Amino acid sequence: MSPDAEAVLRERWLRGQRYVTAFSVLLPALQFLLCTAIVMLAGDGIFSSAAIALVPIAVAALALRIWLRRQTPHDPSSWLPAAFLVVAVQQLSIAIPAYGIAAGRTLDALTGLTALFFGSWSVAVATCAAAHRASRALLTPLIAELGSADLRLTLEVRAAVNGPELVSAQLVVGRDRVEWTVRLHTGRGRGSRSDTSVPFRDLIRVMPVTLPVVPELRPWTVLPGGIALYAQAGPAVLLTSIEDEWLIPVHDSVLVTELLNRRRELWVLGTS
Known part of the structure; x- marks a missing residue:
């Protein structure tokens, strides 16, 4: 990472790392303690059964931490999504079944177990919230210096069709390439999808452009089946490779251009 980018991103990294530690270490550890108490109460304190039942909790939490460190x-x-998957495993494998097993007890016997059960759900929600905050702390607002960091970035794309269809599109900036995916969502299925990938070794130029008001719409890609997507007036980036040229409508063409150029420079340094 370049010194200027490191200086700009240092505070974001520190703030984001606190949330990463929260959702991948602290909150899973608290969830393990709560689930241990739930299993012990529901199982009349039989430790051997509790130890076996808690294996999914430990495995899910450990897998999340290892995955983050190796990502x-x-x-x-x-x-x-990763944090949500972990808390889903924890709740579905331990908290919910244990509470269900103990549901036939008297109200007095269930009081402490109910408090622990809702406590585990609170920790689950906090885990997902911390994961969301970690991402936002690092990426929001979007700045060009993020292109100089070893991050996989997902950017918004402006897309439109002349009809009631629902379209989603995103531009992904990876370590060695830029790629974009466009999906047409239909009520009967997943609809059409188009994926394009341009390695940085083939990318010649990235240029910001502004699409004029007249004509108001112009095709910028065609999905399988012949469905055309149109770019409305506004900012866009023009990507030129050794084989083709693409016009991609974005919300801030200057920012996206600088971000892509920084990522290309980072790739060049990594290959030199």
């Missing part, structure tokens, strides 16, 4: 490049957009 290269870091992908903040994947942190919330």
Whole structure:
């Protein structure tokens, strides 16, 4: 990472790391303690049964931490889904079944177990919230210096169709390439999808452009099946490779251009 980018991103890294530690270490450890108490109460304190039942909790928490430490490049957009998967495993494998087993007891016997059960759900929500905050602390607001960091970045793309169809599109900046995915969502299925990938070794130029108001719409990609997507007037980036040229509508063409150029420089330094 360049010195100027490191200086700009240092505070973001520190703030984001606190949330990463919270959702990958502290909150899973607290969840383990709560689930241990739930299993012990539901199982009448039989330790051997509790130890076996708690294996999924420990495995899920450990897997999350190992995955984060080995994630290269870091992908903040994947942190919330990963945290949600872990808490789902924890709740479905321990907290919910244990509470269900003990549901036939008297109200007095269930008082402490109920408090622990809702406590575990609170920790689960806090884990997902911390994962979301970790991503936002690092990426929001989007700045060009993020292109100089070893991060997988997902950027928004402006997309439109002349009809009621629902379209989603995203631009992904990876370690050695830029790629974009466009999906047409339909009520009967997943709909059409188009994926394009351009390695940095083939990318010649990235240029910010502004699309004029007239004509208001112009095609910028065609999905399988012949469905055209249109770029409305506004900012866009023009990508030129050794084989083709693409026009991608974005919300801030200057920012995206600088971010992509920084990532290309980082790739060049890594290959030199």
